[in-house]
Amino acid sequence: MVEKRDYYEVLGVTREASVTEIKKVYRKIAIENHPDRNPGDEEAVNRFKEASEAYDVLSNPEKKAKYDRYGHAGLGAGGGNSQFHDVSDIFEAFGDIFGFGGGRRGGRSRGPARGDHLQTSLEIDLLEAAFGCQKTIKIKRNKLCSTCDGSGAKPGSSPETCEYCQGAGQVVQSQGFFRMQTTCPNCGGEGTVIADKCNTCWGAGFEKEETELTPDIPPGVDNGTQIVLRGQGNPGKGGGPRGDLYVQIIVKDHPLFQREGSHLICRVPITFSQAALGAEIEIPVLGGKKKLSIPAGTQPHDTIRLAGLGITDPHTHRTGDLHVELHVEVPKKLNDEQERLLRELAEHDHVNVGVKRKSFWGHVKEFIHWDSDESSKEED
Numbered sequence: 426m427v428e429k430r431d432y433y434e435v436l437g438v439t440r441e442a443s444v445t446e447i448k449k450v451y452r453k454i455a456i457e458n459h460p461d462r463n464p465g466d467e468e469a470v471n472r473f474k475e476a477s478e479a480y481d482v483l484s485n486p487e488k489k490a491k492y493d494r495y496g497h498a499g500l501g502a503g504g505g506n507s508q509f510h511d512v513s514d515i516f517e518a519f520g521d522i523f524g525f526g527g528g529r530r531g532g533r534s535r536g537p538a539r540g541d542h543l544q545t546s547l548e549i550d551l552l553e554a555a556f557g558c559q560k561t562i563k564i565k566r567n568k569l570c571s572t573c574d575g576s577g578a579k580p581g582s583s584p585e586t587c588e589y590c591q592g593a594g595q596v597v598q599s600q601g602f603f604r605m606q607t608t609c610p611n612c613g614g615e616g617t618v619i620a621d622k623c624n625t626c627w628g629a630g631f632e633k634e635e636t637e638l639t640p641d642i643p644p645g646v647d648n649g650t651q652i653v654l655r656g657q658g659n660p661g662k663g664g665g666p667r668g669d670l671y672v673q674i675i676v677k678d679h680p681l682f683q684r685e686g687s688h689l690i691c692r693v694p695i696t697f698s699q700a701a702l703g704a705e706i707e708i709p710v711l712g713g714k715k716k717l718s719i720p721a722g723t724q725p726h727d728t729i730r731l732a733g734l735g736i737t738d739p740h741t742h743r744t745g746d747l748h749v750e751l752h753v754e755v756p757k758k759l760n761d762e763q764e765r766l767l768r769e770l771a772e773h774d775h776v777n778v779g780v781k782r783k784s785f786w787g788h789v790k791e792f793i794h795w796d797s798d799e800s801s802k803e804e805d
């Protein structure tokens with residue numbers, strides 16, 4: 426049993442290397458030791474497998490974390506990834522990073538390629554985000570051409586094997602010591618060419634369609650949450666499966682609630698007398714209202730926490746709290762009775778207050794004998 430090498434050592438990267446860096450390094454090692462470029466070289470194949478295994482672990486945050494903590498033992502039986510029985514498994518898993526795009530290679534078909542992933546966004550309000558909802562999304566995507574069923578060839582004819590690459594989709598070019606594998610310029614990597622193109626899609630095999638989907642948006646989603654609708658992207662060429670549709674959730678701001686993760690914050694105005702004497706008030710909660718007792722002696726910006734009245738986190742299933750921030754509001758204007766009572770209070774408290782005077786608008790009114798327009802005085 427050969428001692429397993431450290432994955433970081435295999436790829437020659439530090440523990441701090443980013444996923445992009447790891448991918449870049451792996452791609453280089455993989456291309457150098459590519460079995461197609463090193464026929465009969467067992468060591469190259471082993472290096473290729475070793476690097477692929479290291480890449481599989483280090484490019485996956487979950488596996489990487491386990492490996493960082495427990496080493497090879499942390500990854501279960503076999504230590505590394507035992508899913509790679511042979512080289513073709515590796516292409517199956519990582520083919521896309523070689524730029525083969527899941528197409529054909531080495532004259533051997535890996536099956537039809539998956540179609541493109543698509544992306545869209547969906548705007549919902551806070552209640553919909555909190556409780557989940559069903560929303561209709563309109564998207565434009567490809568569907569298989571109805572005339573040629575996706576082959577791209579005129580009905581009655583079919584795509585032919587590319588003569589340039591003999592169907593491999595890749596060609597090897599030699600330049601001195603270097604052998605470079607590139608996409609076949611004749612067929613664009615398809616391995617086939619269409620002599621007689623379908624008149625509807627002009628060989629593409631696809632038509633545009635506008636379609637509506639009504640996915641379930643799970644409760645608890647937040648701004649920026651991405652929902653994946655598997656198999657709702659574009660169809661693949663040659664009968665390949667559809668890619669996925671990524672839906673970016675945008676949660677609209679709510680006039681009453683501010684969201685912080687699974688917690689909600691609601692600012693509620695109270696009067697000085699309510700703060701001083703205590704009160705029972707009605708406050709909004711998600712999807713309704715609730716009575717809340719304010720204790721006597723409440724200070725400006727005091728917060729009352731109502732456990733479990735926030736949003737349920739879809740991953741941890743824990744429900745956040747509602748934080749009610751009490752804002753003691755000072756009245757901007759008083760009626761005569763209110764003013765009289767406050768002055769009495771001030772006298773009682775032995776505090777100096779401003780002398781009673783007519784307001785600015787009171788003077789204006791007297792000055793120009795207006796008595797109809799009170800609205801300019803209102804600020805709220």
Ligand SMILES: [Zn+2]
Nearest residue numbers: 570573623626
């Ligand atoms: Zn067609």
Ligand SMILES: [Zn+2]
Nearest residue numbers: 587590609612
């Ligand atoms: Zn070709």
